Amino acid sequence: MNAKYIGIMDEIKDQLSNGTLVSGCKLPSVRQLSEKFSCSKNTVMKAYNELEKEHFIYSVPKSGYYVVNEFQNHEDKKNAIDFLSAGPDKDVIPYVEFQHCINQAIDTYREELFTYSDQQGLYSLRVELMKYLQSLQVFTNPERLFVVSGSQQALNLLVSMPFPNGKNNILIEQPTYYGFIESALIHQPTTFGIDLTMDGIDLERLEYIFRNNDIKFFYIVPRFQNPLGHSYTNREKKKIVELAEKYDVYLVEDDFLGELDQDLKSDPLFSYNPSGRVIFIKSFSKIFLPGLRVATIVLPELMINNFLRYKFSADFNSSVLSQGALDIYLKSGMINGHIKKIKELYHNKMKLLQEACKLLLPEHASFTKPTTGFYLSVFLPEGVTAKQVVNLLRERNIYVDDASRMFLPEYKKENLLRLCTSQVNESQIKPGIEHLARCIKFIDSRKNYFTQHNHLLF
Ligand SMILES: Cc1ncc(COP(=O)(O)O)c(C=O)c1O
Secondary structure, three states, X not given: OHHHHHHHHHHHHHHHHOOOOOOOXXXXXXXXXXXXXXXXXXHHHHHHHHHHHOOOEEEEOOOEEEEOOOOOOOHHHHOOEEOOOOOOOHHHOOHHHHHHHHHHHHHHHHHHHHOOOOOOOOHHHHHHHHHHHHOOOOOOOHHHEEEEOOHHXXXXXXXXXXXXXXXXXXXXXXXXXXXHHHHHHHHOOOEEEEEOEOOEOOHHHHHHHHHHOOEEEEEEOOOOOOOOOOOOOHHHHHHHHHHHHHOOOEEEEEOOOHHHOOOOOXXXXXXXXXXXXXXXXXXXXXXXXXXXXOEEEEOOHHHHHHHHHHHHHHHOOOOHHHHHHHHHHHXXXXXXXXXXXXXXXXXXXXXXXXXXHHHHOOOOOEEOOOOOOOXXXXXXXXXXXXXXXXXXXXOOOEEOEEHHHHOOHHHOOOOEEEEEOOOOOHHHHHHHHHHHHHHHHHHHHOHHHHHHHHHHHO
């Protein structure tokens, strides 16, 4: 019976991938299949039971078996070289392990996962998060932790809510994470920018802005920044925290890739003032699964009640199913093996990307050199815009990002290109950069023509 039931399963899986069977469609009856495959009804039942266990099909009593979901066809994307998408590398997403956690969470928490829940986040998850954050040198307690629906939600709420210092304006590294710029543009606080390069920020300028501009908080991405890949030294972080304390400015620390740091001595800003000056945000989107929409924020005690109101008004509570499954994933220790794996993977990809840039990019283009992380940025030669490069490469099925939207309008630069390593596979890095180099040279050599005929080409 063994081989036969597997043969039936394979045929059904083929039909799911070639589109013959689609979501909701009814499968042949057990009798029909047993005739078709000249086998017993038990063999067909066994194949259907196995497919049901794998969640490909479901049964309706007295009616039959139905398709849950057809397979997706990813063929068209296979040949693309994608330096644009910023989700985690799909090859290291721990689907199977996490499936166990979801099942285990449902068994453990049952109806608790499917009803309204603690607005601050499942308490057991907050305890696990507290322990997890210790590995990042963030020591706090579950009472100061909130579970939020992605760090984007936390940032958006912080932009809109009042702060204990009673100040109104926000300071942002230039360039910075686009989602934060969007929140600022929507809520319209007065914003100030401070230029960031791979040499950091001008600390005297920072002090000047803190002293004179009624700054509510400074949004800072301290490690492997998006889009430059910049990281601050411990000395700089300590100084920034001191200045924030001196001028009563809050620091919002978005440590989205901290786990990838190869330098074990690198500390978060939070560790220089754990009592509330630094608001620490940890996303699980880049290092784990963005679709969970789970992140955590550590708040000063003074802000807890107010944050609760803003969080409640945004979405009541974050997905409890995601929280329950993440709770089990952390508790079981599965995350440790995963972090070890991705740490090496992204470090390797960044190395390959930099080798390729060094070897292939024209001399008058420069690029940032992060030790690891997802992002590296290329400064294009004068007269070549990121938009032109993005459009030309897209025609060759290569995707890169124009970083002009990662600046506040008054700081905008048109010549910054962001490359993300997370979804590009290692063997595509060098060919991708070869195309990029050719494209930059092509546009550079026809600068005048491109400027005059921009509208025709793009
Ligand atoms: C620096 C930074 N912070 C936060 C986010 C948003 O992450 P989440 O999915 O947790 O909302 C991103 C996403 O790209 C990011 O790059």
